[in-house]
Amino acid sequence: MSAADTPIDPLNPVMPDPSALPADSPEWRVKFPHVNYINAHYGIKSWLLTKDHKRIALLYLASVTVFFALGGAYAIAIRLELLTPPGDFVQAHTYNKLFTQHGIIMIFFFLIPSIPAVLGNFLVPLMIGAKDLAFPRINLLSWYIYIAGALFTIWALLNGGIDTGWTFYVPYSTSFSNTYVVVAGLGIFITGFSSILTGLNFIVTIHTMRAPGMTWFRLPLFIWSTYATSLIMVLGTPVIAITILLVALERLAHIGIFDPRLGGDPVLFQHMFWFYSHPAVYIMVLPSMGVVSEIVATFSRKNIFGYSFVAFSSLAIAIFGFLVWGHHMFTSSQSVYASMIFSFVSFAVAIPSAVKVFNWTATLYKGSISYDTPMLYALGFIGLFTMGGLTGLFLAALGMDVHLTDTYFIVAHFHYIMVGGALMGYMGGLHYWWPKITGRLYPEGWGRFSALVIFVGFNLTFFPLFLAGYMGMPRRYHAYAEEFQVLNVMSTAGASILGFGLLIPGIYFLWSMRYGKFAAPNPWPATGLEWRTLSPPPTENFASTPIVTWEAYEFRPIEEMEVIGPAPEQSSRPVPGLTTT
Amino acid sequence: MSAADIHLTDAEQHAATALQHHFDNMEQQRVAGTLGMWVFLITEIMFFGGLFTAYVLYRTLNAASFAAGSSGLNVKMGAANTVVLICSSLTMALAVFYAQTGSRRMQIIFLLVTWALGATFLVVKGFEYAEKFRDNHVPWLNFQWEGKMPPGASVPSIRMFYWIYFVMTGLHAFHMIIGLGMLGFLIYFAWRGRYTPEYHAPVELGGLYWHFVDIVWIFLFPLLYLLGANLTH
Amino acid sequence: MQIPLPKIDLPRLPFTPEQASTIAGHVDALYLYLILITLFFSILVVVLIFYFAVRYRRRTPDEIPPPVxxxxxxxxxxxxxxxxxxxxxxxxxASLYFALYRPPTDATEIFVVGKQWMWKFQHTEGLREINELHVPVGAKIKLTMTTEDVIHALAVPAFRIRADVVPGRYTYLWFEATKTGRFHLFCTEYCGTNHSGMNGWVVVQDPAEYQAWLSGGASESPAAQGEKLFQSLGCASCHKMDVQGRGPMLIGLYGKPQKLDNGQEVIADDAYIRESILDPQAKRVLGFGSVIAYIHSLAAPQGGGTANTAAPASGSTTTSGIAPDTQRSNPVGPTSPRTQRNTGGAMQPANANANTPRGTPPP
Amino acid sequence: MAEHIVSRKVYFVIFGALIFMTVVTYFAAQIHFQREAINTIIALAIAVTKATLVILYFMHVRYSPRLTWVVVTAGFFWLAIMIVLTLSDYLTRTQSAMPGIK
Structure with a gap:
């Protein structure tokens, strides 16, 4: 009987003989894991007071998952209500709260923090070869701010909710809604600062903390897109903060800045709101584009076709994204000339997105393509994002938008970008870096299966809504006209498949944290710096500051991609609780 | 600038005890801090920017009302406060200078003077607010308009001018209060001798913040106070 | 200036609403163009991805393709x-947009006021309608719109038109209906609890029929006249067609047994319906006593604005110190710049100073 | 790149200029010009100059790396985007072909 089979008595631990175990076998890894960021410290305090960007990423992962589940539950309720034309499942007032809260939670508490705060936090220092973000304490603070904002919002939800739509259009939100607008607004206001601090941290880190040799054009494309995202966070978020502040003041003290009865202008609110909220769409989808660039390169073992075009298209999207907000207001009584400017720039901003899609596709050419789960998500992303982007052209076209805006066409379009784009990228990224984050592999078969289920469920949910939209079905309708029912039944059926598909990864990710196979430092293999340290990485990421001498996505045989960090044998130490010393 | 561009000797690196673990050297830490502060300041620009946008819009639409509203403000107090803030910016800059050159005593003196000037600003602001309250010019509490009514002006728009005045100066005053708290920290740590010519980033960053708040006022003063000054004659 | 649009005769595509206005065919043509572009690019990308993914699939685990x-x-x-x-x-x-938002100068004007949660229309002849708009086929109609409370949006999918209705300002829409019939009209800017109930119909009639309708609708069937009364007397605001309102739903009611709140059951025949209209409390349907209980509670005289009786949202807890009735007692604005001439003071502005729309009223 | 220490003399010169401009703007505002725009232009021109001096000298941007220049410019540029594009709606409404909006 070998030492590995001996049951260990936790009260009287006996040190097994290391020589009886083959080095770096699974048994070895259980008994002698290398010191990494997860096992370096124990106890709840070591997590809540951590300044390690990787641990903060996990804190974010846990919190956004909770909010995703909550937002998803609202989505299911909405789809159930829309199964039949009359409003029979919930009251109209309740339904209005459902879609408002679905929107607020999914946008401000899931999509905006998801990739930047979870994957970005984890990966930015690893990818550029730094020990941590530039301001670790501010990083932790931003998580606490996020939680504080979340608590405010949850308080508003528990106390009766909010029914203004996530867009908070005045004067409904300021003078007519009898719900918890100020509290929920305060929650979003606070959470905004979390987003600002995260973006600030990334910008400074990427500028000042790159490892020697890591020039701008050797950066992984994920870093470029995170950088572009951070620019939007920093430049846009303060505007939504002041806007919400003004809404609250208007509501509490009738300052009249938006209220026409006091000389204000409700359309000004829309300008200020969309100044942030349109670029916010790019906060959600740009990081996904970065993830997809990484995945496509790794799983076709090819350098990204037109690297610099993809890199600069991220910046172009971030910058031009600030010039197009008026396309949300074509029917709002905005000046027709202003509409023309905004429409024109909207078409211009479509180009960098198209360039990205073409470059990803071209990257596959003469590659060595494997169909691992992250790649399925990435390919799904390209297809769905293409659909979402092209339907965006419908909405940017002025005369067309008049017929389509505020219908289900809009709903379908932005879900193709938000779910088909941002969520697919997030799921792909989570699978791709899961071995690095946890040191364990997820079950590949289940991964592929759920990716397909999600893809099918997603399309069934949202494609019919394009048709319903063109037929004229208005959005945010609790009860709708009979002629739209067939499409809505399809959508609800799709939503149940989508919901089921999303449950599967939830289960196997949890399972794999304990039972998954151990991951090698570079399981795929990929080229980024993050793959040259151990899985999971040690607290300071690399044993010594890496010196980068290779270009981005320079694929070489795996033996040549040495691990910068202590070999597992050297760094091993017994699991606490099993030591005798 | 990346770490690759930075070449410092080991001795220099280890000399600095204030170096945080994840930075390679003091220079990198200082550059990161400064850049971080500047990025923070542009978020502040955008934060105030929302109010400036509202101001510009409504002023364009209701120019007469805004001029009328402005004529009800106390230009002398506004100008006095402008001078106070400019003085405080000078003293703050000098405090940074003495931190850079390593004079603990002068540093503390100038930080204290800056603090006092900031407090003066707030006191004057307080008197101004009290005056507005006396004149029944506080929209939430007691707004009544009996002042100038040039052609084209309307009371709701004048009331809105006063709202914008209170929100903008209130937000600015809030930033001043935060600045005073920050100066308090700087004074305490300067007194403890924490800041040396090698490590004085907090003083420098505090200075950037203080000057930014000054700049906001430099714009608020003409936009709010001077707009209707010619009406009072 | 009106940009003349070429005549387009496009057959109705699947999953599109009827083309019932002169502009609809143009919008559909652009739609078709966009669909073709979408199909072209998505098929291109998807086919390429599939082709590359199969053609260049990984054959050996350690294969490293040469960089491109x-x-x-x-x-x-x-x-x-x-x-x-x-x-x-x-x-x-953009050219369509200009056509959509530049009303022709010879259009007939109809005034529209949005209000939580109904559409009020007023013809220049003085006739008023709620949630239903009668127009003659082939005439250019210009809608001059505003709202009493929040932002609404008027949309008629069959006409492919839509515009927000903004408080304190007039917005405009125009259309020329090309076929007779009833076409859905929706509020499409979220406006509160009963947003989805804020819809109705545009009734496009032959000019002769329309004239008859204008002059009192003598030629209409009793059922149609009754429907008009049902709408105009406000019955429809509680007895809703598609959702359960404050009053019992009337669809499928006639001739069926009804449970009353005193435990009895009656057949909803002519006599019962007549009695219920004249004396609603005589036999009350089970579960609909709350409005009556509310009316009872009003027995003691109360001050305050009853001018606008739109009730606040259900469960009206006020969170922010704004009492719902203070918000509502000051409804904005007249129906239209011309109301005074047509209707006397009935729809005068409540607060002329604050409510003056930014734009000058049309001449 | 080492830190640049600005001399005290520079600070005092800038301070003098700032105070001088404050006095000028104060008295210029009392003058009743025929066109009111002139008052605004003078006041704003002085404010922009003062802010620029503070940024360049008190905030050391003049002696800072190019990145700082970019950051500062970006901040004001984005503010300009917000104001200009918002006004592009309101100001072109006056020439709008939509009748009634004059």
């Missing part, structure tokens, strides 16, 4: 081509 250099020519091509295509869409879309 980028191509400036390709990048330029796929930057410029989409840009050119996008510009064609932009020009087409």
């Amino acid at each position: 250099e980028g191509s400036l020519v390709l990048e330029t091509v796929w930057t410029i081509t989409p840009l050119l295509i996008a510009m064609t869409i932009f020009v087409w879309g």
